Amino acid sequence: MHLTKFMLLCGVPSVLAKCKCTPTDDCWPSTSEWESLNSTIQGQLIANEPLAKPCYAGFGNNPTQCQEISNLYEDASFREASPIGYMYPVLDTCVPINGSIAGNPVCDLGSASVYSINASGAADVAAGVKFAKDNNVRLVVKNTGHDIRARQGYGSLSIWTKHIRPELQYQEPYSPSDSSCQSTWNGSAIVVGAGYIWDEVYAFAAKHGHIAVGGGDRTVGAVGGYLQGGGHGPASHYFGLAADQVLEFQVVLATGDVVTANACQNVDLFSALRGGGGGTFGIVLAATLKVYPTQPVLKHSLSVTALSTDISALLNVSVTILSKYPTLSDAGFSGYGQLERILGVNPAYSHTFGKLLTSDGSSSNSSSEIDKAINLVNEEILDFLSSLNGTGFSVTSTFHKYDTFQDFFNSGSHNSNASNNPSPAMVSRFFDKNSLSNNQQNLTAMLEAIFPQSASQVQAIATLLELCLVGGGEVLNAQPHTAIHPGWRTTYVLAETFDVPPTDRGLQGVRQVKDYATSKKLNAMKDATPILGTYLNEADPNDPDWKEAFYGNQYSWLESVKQKYDPEGVFWCYRCVGYEGWEEITGPTLYGPLCQTT
Ligand SMILES: Cc1cc2nc3c(=O)[nH]c(=O)nc-3n(C[C@H](O)[C@H](O)[C@H](O)COP(=O)(O)OP(=O)(O)OC[C@H]3O[C@@H](n4cnc5c(N)ncnc54)[C@H](O)[C@@H]3O)c2cc1C
The missing domain is CATH 3.40.462.20 (Vanillyl-alcohol Oxidase; Chain A, domain 3)
Incomplete structure (x- = not known):
C-alpha cells in the first residue's frame, strides 16, 4: 500500500499525506479567503448545493421544487445549466426522491465540486487557477458536464466555462489573430468561445451556408472536452476529426497567463490540445475552426x-x-x-x-x-x-x-438524455x-x-x-x-x-x-x-491499458508538453496526461480526496 494512502486511512490529515485540501481538512481555505476570491471575480463564486437537495428532509426541503427537478432530471440542458450538473456523474449522491421515503437517505455533493467560478472571461479563469494553486485546492474544469471519463472532482474548485460566450465570429476567409502566422487555409472559419454548444455553432455556420465539424449530439460543448479530445460526428468522415479543424486556441495556462496556440506560437501546446485531451494542459477560452460550404x-x-x-x-x-x-x-x-x-x-x-x-x-x-x-x-x-x-x-x-x-x-x-442513477x-x-x-x-x-x-x-x-x-x-x-x-x-x-x-x-x-x-x-x-x-473521450475509465488505449504512442511526448506547461500539476484529471503520481483515495465509495502517491 502506498504510504500516503496508509497515512490517510489511519486518519492523518490530508496536509501531511500530501493531499489536496478538502473541506474537512484544517488546510481548507477559510470563509474569508473564499470571500476574497469572490470579490476578485465580481461575485461569481458559487457555493454548490446538490441538484436535488429540495427533495431531502432538512433545510431547503421543498416538495414543489423537488417535483420540478424530478421532471427535468434527465434533460441534458437542465444538467448543463448547473455548475455541477453532469450527464454521467461518477455516482449520483443526491437523486430526486420522494421526501417521505423511509430511512432518511442522505444527499451530498459526492464527486461534484464544492465551489464553482462562473467564469465569463480570462481574468476569472486566471483568478481561479491562482487561488487553487496558492491554497492547494483541487481544480477541475466544467463546461457542459458531458464528461464520461470521471473527470469530476471531489472537494474541488471548478472553473465553469459555460458563460464564456463572446459573440460568435464568422470569417470569410480565415483571418489569423496573429498576422505574422501565415496559414494555408483559404476557406472560412468561425471563432467559438468556450461556452457554446454544437447546436448553436451548427446553426451559426448554417446561417452562413457552411458546415461545422462537431458532435452527433447537439448539447455537447463545442470547444471543451470534445474538441480537445479529438471529436467525431456526422461530418468527420468528410472533413476529418473536429480537432483537425482547429486553426488556433486561446488558452489560460497554469501560470495564469493567456496565450495563443497555433501553428506558429506555442506549437507544442497547439498540437497537444488538438486531440491530447481536455482538462490537463490549460483552460481553453476560445478556438478558431475551419468550416466548409454546405452540400445536399x-x-x-x-x-x-x-x-x-x-x-x-x-x-x-x-x-x-x-x-x-x-x-x-x-x-x-x-x-x-x-x-x-x-x-x-x-x-x-x-x-x-x-x-x-x-x-x-x-x-x-x-x-x-x-x-x-x-x-x-x-x-x-x-x-x-x-x-x-x-x-x-x-x-x-x-x-x-x-x-x-x-x-x-x-x-x-440528436438529443441524448442525461443518465438517471446509476450511470451506465x-x-x-x-x-x-x-x-x-x-x-x-x-x-x-x-x-x-x-x-x-x-x-x-x-x-x-x-x-x-x-x-x-x-x-x-x-x-x-x-x-x-x-x-x-x-x-x-x-x-x-x-x-x-x-x-x-x-x-x-x-x-x-x-x-x-x-x-x-x-x-x-x-x-x-x-x-x-x-x-x-x-477514443479517449468515450472510453472505459477503468481500462487497465488506458495509457496505450487512449493515447497510443503519443503519451510520452504529451507528458513532456504537460511538464513544460504545468510542471506543478495544477490541472489534474483521471487518466488524463499527467495522471500518474496522484490518486483519488476512494475507500468504500467511488470518489475521495486527491493525494500524491510518490
Ligand atoms: C450524450 C453524449 C453525447 C456525446 N456525443 C459525442 C459525439 O457525437 N462525438 C464525440 O466526439 N464525443 C461525444 N461525446 C463525448 C464528449 O465529447 C466528451 O464527453 C467531452 O469530454 C464533453 O466535453 P464537454 O466540454 O461538453 O463536457 P464537460 O464534461 O464539461 O468537459 C469534459 C472535460 O473536458 C475538460 N474541459 C472542458 N472544457 C474545457 C476547457 N474550456 N478547457 C480545458 N478543458 C476543458 C474538463 O477536463 C472536463 O472534465 C458525447 C458525450 C455524451 C454524454
Whole structure:
C-alpha cells in the first residue's frame, strides 16, 4: 500500500499525506479567503448545493421544487445549466426522491465540486487557477458536464466555462489573430468561445451556408472536452476529426497567463490540445475552426427488429451488416448504427447514415449520383435483408434527400438524455477496415460477449452497442500538429457499449456491471481488434491499458508538453496526461480526496 494512502486511512490529515485540501481538512481555505476570491471575480463564486437537495428532509426541503427537478432530471440542458450538473456523474449522491421515503437517505455533493467560478472571461479563469494553486485546492474544469471519463472532482474548485460566450465570429476567409502566422487555409472559419454548444455553432455556420465539424449530439460543448479530445460526428468522415479543424486556441495556462496556440506560437501546446485531451494542459477560452460550404445529403434509415425477445439471430444479421460498413464508408456514407437490447423488449438493429452529394440534386448528374448510392446500399445490405423480412424480423428502409447538411442534421433528434442513477458502464474500441470486413468469426464472438444469453451474466437491465461509422474518408488522412490517437487514422468504426445497471442493487450492482463490462466486453472488443486503441473521450475509465488505449504512442511526448506547461500539476484529471503520481483515495465509495502517491 502506498504510504500516503496508509497515512490517510489511519486518519492523518490530508496536509501531511500530501493531499489536496478538502473541506474537512484544517488546510481548507477559510470563509474569508473564499470571500476574497469572490470579490476578485465580481461575485461569481458559487457555493454548490446538490441538484436535488429540495427533495431531502432538512433545510431547503421543498416538495414543489423537488417535483420540478424530478421532471427535468434527465434533460441534458437542465444538467448543463448547473455548475455541477453532469450527464454521467461518477455516482449520483443526491437523486430526486420522494421526501417521505423511509430511512432518511442522505444527499451530498459526492464527486461534484464544492465551489464553482462562473467564469465569463480570462481574468476569472486566471483568478481561479491562482487561488487553487496558492491554497492547494483541487481544480477541475466544467463546461457542459458531458464528461464520461470521471473527470469530476471531489472537494474541488471548478472553473465553469459555460458563460464564456463572446459573440460568435464568422470569417470569410480565415483571418489569423496573429498576422505574422501565415496559414494555408483559404476557406472560412468561425471563432467559438468556450461556452457554446454544437447546436448553436451548427446553426451559426448554417446561417452562413457552411458546415461545422462537431458532435452527433447537439448539447455537447463545442470547444471543451470534445474538441480537445479529438471529436467525431456526422461530418468527420468528410472533413476529418473536429480537432483537425482547429486553426488556433486561446488558452489560460497554469501560470495564469493567456496565450495563443497555433501553428506558429506555442506549437507544442497547439498540437497537444488538438486531440491530447481536455482538462490537463490549460483552460481553453476560445478556438478558431475551419468550416466548409454546405452540400445536399442523401439519408438512409434502416431498422431490423427481431419478432421475439431472443437476440441470437439478430446478432448474426448485425455482423453481416457491420461487415459492409467499410464498403458503405468508402462510397461516402457515414453515421450511426445501434444494436439495442432492453430486457423484456424485442431487440433491434437500426442505423441512420448520410452521404454528402457533390451537386444540388437538380441535374441528371446528381440523380445518377443518388441512384448509384441507393443501388450500392441495395446490393450490400438490402437485398440480403429483404429475404429476412417477416421471417423472424421486421425490416424497414427509407431514403430521403436534404438540400443542406443542416436540414439533414435537423431531421434527427440528436438529443441524448442525461443518465438517471446509476450511470451506465461504457467501453469502446476502434475498428479498422480489416477488422470489420474480414473478421466475421471474431465479430460474432464479440457480439455474443456484449449481449450474453445466460441469465447469470445479464447483469445490465439494458445494453446498447453504438456503431459510430464516423471514421474512414478524411479521418484517415494524418495531419500535422496533432495529438490524435494514431489508431484514428485507420479507423472506420468506433464501437461503444453502454450497460445500464439495475436500480435496486446499490453500489454493488453498479460495480458488478462496470467490472463485467471491463473484464468481459472490453476484452472481447480487444480480441476482435488487437492492435487498435479507442477514443479517449468515450472510453472505459477503468481500462487497465488506458495509457496505450487512449493515447497510443503519443503519451510520452504529451507528458513532456504537460511538464513544460504545468510542471506543478495544477490541472489534474483521471487518466488524463499527467495522471500518474496522484490518486483519488476512494475507500468504500467511488470518489475521495486527491493525494500524491510518490
Ligand atoms: C450524450 C453524449 C453525447 C456525446 N456525443 C459525442 C459525439 O457525437 N462525438 C464525440 O466526439 N464525443 C461525444 N461525446 C463525448 C464528449 O465529447 C466528451 O464527453 C467531452 O469530454 C464533453 O466535453 P464537454 O466540454 O461538453 O463536457 P464537460 O464534461 O464539461 O468537459 C469534459 C472535460 O473536458 C475538460 N474541459 C472542458 N472544457 C474545457 C476547457 N474550456 N478547457 C480545458 N478543458 C476543458 C474538463 O477536463 C472536463 O472534465 C458525447 C458525450 C455524451 C454524454
